[in-house]
Amino acid sequence: MQDDTYELLKRQIGRFLDLDIDAYKQRQMRRRLDTWVEQNSSGDEHTFVMGLGTKSDLLKDLRDTLTINVTEFFRDQAQWADLETKVLPELMADTSRLKIWSAGCSSGDEPYSVAMLLDEAGRGVTSSLLATDLDPGSLHKAQAGGPARQALYFREDGGRFHVVDTVRRRVEFKPLNLLKDRFGTGYDLILCRNVTIYFDPPVKAALTRRFHEALRPGGYLFIGATEALLGSESDGFTRTSGNFYRKGEVAASRVARAA
Numbered sequence: 001m002q003d004d005t006y007e008l009l010k011r012q013i014g015r016f017l018d019l020d021i022d023a024y025k026q027r028q029m030r031r032r033l034d035t036w037v038e039q040n041s042s043g044d045e046h047t048f049v050m051g052l053g054t055k056s057d058l059l060k061d062l063r064d065t066l067t068i069n070v071t072e073f074f075r076d077q078a079q080w081a082d083l084e085t086k087v088l089p090e091l092m093a094d095t096s097r098l099k100i101w102s103a104g105c106s107s108g109d110e111p112y113s114v115a116m117l118l119d120e121a122g123r124g125v126t127s128s129l130l131a132t133d134l135d136p137g138s139l140h141k142a143q144a145g146g147p148a149r150q151a152l153y154f155r156e157d158g159g160r161f162h163v164v165d166t167v168r169r170r171v172e173f174k175p176l177n178l179l180k181d182r183f184g185t186g187y188d189l190i191l192c193r194n195v196t197i198y199f200d201p202p203v204k205a206a207l208t209r210r211f212h213e214a215l216r217p218g219g220y221l222f223i224g225a226t227e228a229l230l231g232s233e234s235d236g237f238t239r240t241s242g243n244f245y246r247k248g249e250v251a252a253s254r255v256a257r258a259a
C-alpha cells in the first residue's frame, strides 16, 4: 500500500482498536498490514482503509492479524522442566503464597500450564495467578477453558477437550495492554513469553524495566525460548537457567541509582 494509506491505517488502528502500532517492529508490521489490506480490499486501498471504522467484522479480523495469538500448553518443554524442578521449588521454599502473572497469555495455555504445575505441587502452597492479554477474543477463549490437546487435566466433551475446573479456577483472566496499563507489584514470578518479540527494541527495554519493578526482590521473569535480555535490559537481573532471570537485590539498587 502507499505510504499515506499506511499512515491512515495506523491512525485508524489507534482510533478503533486503541493500539499504538509504532511500538511494534515496523518492518514486520508493515509487511503484515500490506498483506491484510491486499487480501481484504477490493478497489481503492485508501478508500477501503478510510471506511474501516464502520466494519466491525473487518476490525475484529484486523485485531487478530495484529495480535498474533499462537500459543500452546507447556510451550518449549525444557524451560517448563526448569520451572517445575528449579524455579517453583525455590520460590515455594521462600513463601507459601505465590503471586504469579502471565502477561500476554493469549487463549490461556500458558497460565493453565502453570496452574497444572501448582496443582501437582500440592497442599501447603496457595497462589494467585493473574493472566492478562490485550485481545478480548483470546481471553474469551481462555475463560471457556479449551479446547486443548494435552491428555492430563482435560475432560472430553463431544470430541473437544476442556481444561478441568480445578485448573480453571486457579487463574484470573483480565484485559491489560502492556504498553498502557498499570502493573501490580510484588510478583514472585512473571511470565512474558513470545510477546515482546513483536515490540520495537526501546519499547521492549522500557517494558522489561517495568517488569523489574513489578517483581519482588528474588522474583523471576520467565521469557520465551528464542528471547534474551540484551545489554542494559538485564540490569538488576541475574540469568539463572535458560530463559529465567532473577531480580537481584544488589543489582536492583544499582538500577535505582542509575534512574
Ligand SMILES: C[S@@+](CC[C@H](N)C(=O)[O-])C[C@H]1O[C@@H](n2cnc3c(N)ncnc32)[C@H](O)[C@@H]1O
Pocket: 067, 068, 069, 070, 071, 072, 075, 103, 104, 105, 106, 107, 109, 110, 132, 133, 134, 135, 138, 176, 177, 178, 179, 192, 193, 194, 195, 224
Ligand atoms: C504469540 S502470543 C504468546 C502467548 C503465550 N505467552 C505463549 O508464549 O504461548 C502473543 C500475545 O501477546 C499479546 N499482545 C500483543 N501486544 C500486546 C500488548 N500491547 N499488551 C498485551 N498483550 C499483547 C497478543 O494478543 C497475543 O495473545
